[in-house]
Amino acid sequence: MNVFDGNKFLNTLLLLITTLIAAKLISSFIIPKSKKRLPPILQGWPIIGGLLRFLKGPIILLREEYPKLGGVFTLKIFHKNITFLIGPEVSAHFFKAPESDLSQQEVYQFNVPTFGPGVVFDVDYSVRQEQFRFFTEALRVNKLKSYVNQMVSEAEDYFSKWGSSGEVDLKYELEHLIILTASRCLLGREVRDKLFDDVSALFHDLDNGMLPISVLFPYLPIPAHRRRDNARKKLAEIFANIISSRKIADKSEDDMLQCFIDSKYKDGRPTTESEVTGLLIAALFAGQHTSSITSTWTGAYLLCNKQYLSAVEEEQKNLMEKHGDRVDHDVLAEMDVLYRCIKEALRLHPPLIMLLRSSHSDFSVTTREGKEYDIPKGHIVATSPAFANRLPHIFNDPDKYDPDRFAVGREEDKAAGAFSYISFGGGRHGCLGEPFAYLQIKAIWTHLLRNFELELVSPFPEIDWNAMVVGVKGKVMVRYKRRELSVNQ
Numbered sequence: 364m365n366v367f368d369g370n371k372f373l374n375t376l377l378l379l380i381t382t383l384i385a386a387k388l389i390s391s392f393i394i395p396k397s398k399k400r401l402p403p404i405l406q407g408w409p410i411i412g413g414l415l416r417f418l419k420g421p422i423i424l425l426r427e428e429y430p431k432l433g434g435v436f437t438l439k440i441f442h443k444n445i446t447f448l449i450g451p452e453v454s455a456h457f458f459k460a461p462e463s464d465l466s467q468q469e470v471y472q473f474n475v476p477t478f479g480p481g482v483v484f485d486v487d488y489s490v491r492q493e494q495f496r497f498f499t500e501a502l503r504v505n506k507l508k509s510y511v512n513q514m515v516s517e518a519e520d521y522f523s524k525w526g527s528s529g530e531v532d533l534k535y536e537l538e539h540l541i542i543l544t545a546s547r548c549l550l551g552r553e554v555r556d557k558l559f560d561d562v563s564a565l566f567h568d569l570d571n572g573m574l575p576i577s578v579l580f581p582y583l584p585i586p587a588h589r590r591r592d593n594a595r596k597k598l599a600e601i602f603a604n605i606i607s608s609r610k611i612a613d614k615s616e617d618d619m620l621q622c623f624i625d626s627k628y629k630d631g632r633p634t635t636e637s638e639v640t641g642l643l644i645a646a647l648f649a650g651q652h653t654s655s656i657t658s659t660w661t662g663a664y665l666l667c668n669k670q671y672l673s674a675v676e677e678e679q680k681n682l683m684e685k686h687g688d689r690v691d692h693d694v695l696a697e698m699d700v701l702y703r704c705i706k707e708a709l710r711l712h713p714p715l716i717m718l719l720r721s722s723h724s725d726f727s728v729t730t731r732e733g734k735e736y737d738i739p740k741g742h743i744v745a746t747s748p749a750f751a752n753r754l755p756h757i758f759n760d761p762d763k764y765d766p767d768r769f770a771v772g773r774e775e776d777k778a779a780g781a782f783s784y785i786s787f788g789g790g791r792h793g794c795l796g797e798p799f800a801y802l803q804i805k806a807i808w809t810h811l812l813r814n815f816e817l818e819l820v821s822p823f824p825e826i827d828w829n830a831m832v833v834g835v836k837g838k839v840m841v842r843y844k845r846r847e848l849s850v851n852q
């Protein structure tokens with residue numbers, strides 16, 4: 364490049380910069396300023412925005428920014444705006460808005476290759492609503508009653524294999540028991556009795572195919588996704604066989620599989636085999652890890668808080684005096700103390716730490732400090748059970764394990780209305796499996812409390828923030844001793 368060319372280049376560059384500055388100045392005078400009161404935006408890097416901070420962990424980010432910015436702020440990641448709505452004062456619209464305003468379909472698309480085609484997030488909202496009606500019907504009290512009998516007998520069976528004393532990893536044990544129980548109640552007798560090993564290996568491949576990277580790129584050609592896709596195909600074949608043999612034999616069972624086989628859309632169309640398989644996978648994904656993680660946290664807290672351990676043992680004693688050894692739906696329903704102990708473990712450790720929606724119309728929120736913000740259409744909207752469940756203006760001494768905070772007279776879970784406690788979400792998309800989950804966890808702990816003396820021998824567990832369903836890190840070693848007069852001997 365000669366000197367002349369160099370000068371020409373510099374002049375052009377200078378002209379360009381001057382034009383850009385002039386255009387910016389003119390536009391700020393001429394173009395009327397948006398009247399929107401946008402939430403504060405977190406500073407980030409060019410192009411990637413706040414990606415690195417988000418990847419470090421959304422809860423770390425919330426802990427840093429909430430004290431400075433309050434419950435509403437926006438994080439830019441590439442071209443996407445994620446607006447956080449933290450706390451019951453600003454999250455009502457998140458939970459109550461109709462699908463046309465705030466939808467799940469786009470943000471939960473990454474589930475489609477796992478659940479399979481034609482179900483849940485792969486179908487229009489009207490169809491999805493009907494499929495969720497199938498879930499609701501499969502989880503009605505009359506059905507729950509028969510699932511409880513299966514939960515109880517699975518727990519008896521499982522723990523009968525423990526010796527008279529020993530040491531176990533409680534996390535591993537409860538994961539296994541819950542997959543066995545879920546197989547029985549949800550997937551059906553055929554899987555539980557004959558195909559358990561094959562089917563759990565396939566579910567394992569489905570599980571391992573859902574990685575953080577899958578959220579952004581669900582179809583990335585990586586080995587984990589290939590194994591996931593193969594597993595999904597094989598599961599479809601297995602269930603197609605089970606369904607057709609049930610139909611040929613004209614046999615009906617007491618499980619969720621049967622409910623889905625018998626379900627019909629409003630126009631009278633029965634579910635297809637592929638839809639039944641997809642709905643069962645969705646049920647297992649929604650309920651299995653969430654419940655086993657919660658059972659483990661409940662145990663860890665009870666064993667470290669003797670006052671609550673004694674309270675739940677006392678409750679069991681009273682119920683046994685009243686009902687004998689009988690454990691069924693109605694007996695479990697009487698366990699208020701145990702219920703509060705589970706609920707408190709779940710407040711401190713909700714396995715689903717972030718809930719997301721995609722916004723299709725502008726809306727406004729008012730913070731508890733009285734600031735008003737307009738959230739534009741096009742934003743991804745997020746709330747966080749893990750963060751909101753520990754807000755000190757809702758929960759007294761929020762990091763303390765204190766099940767009595769839910770007792771009559773305190774009821775901190777309702778302190779600021781319906782969305783104060785959000786481990787199960789709430790509103791329009793609140794968890795449909797909540798009663799099932801409590802019954803299952805209660806059935807397990809009823810058996811353990813009645814039959815064993817337990818002691819936590821490893822340190823109190825840490826949180827595994829890296830998992831998709833956030834759970835317990837490492838082993839949870841427990842020493843057990845069978846009680847002299849254990850009820851099932």
Ligand code: HEM
Pocket residue numbers: 467495498646647649650651653654657713714715718719785786787788789791792793794795796797799800
């Ligand atoms: C401790 C156990 C569980 C926890 C913590 C939990 C948590 C949640 C949460 C937070 C949501 C709301 C998601 C959102 O708003 O985006 C949800 C929805 C749902 N859960 Fe659960 N869940 C549990 C167990 C179960 C079980 C056992 C089942 C079924 C057998 C189940 C089925 C569902 C379904 C079908 C939905 C979707 C509801 C809808 O979108 O209308 N869950 N769950």
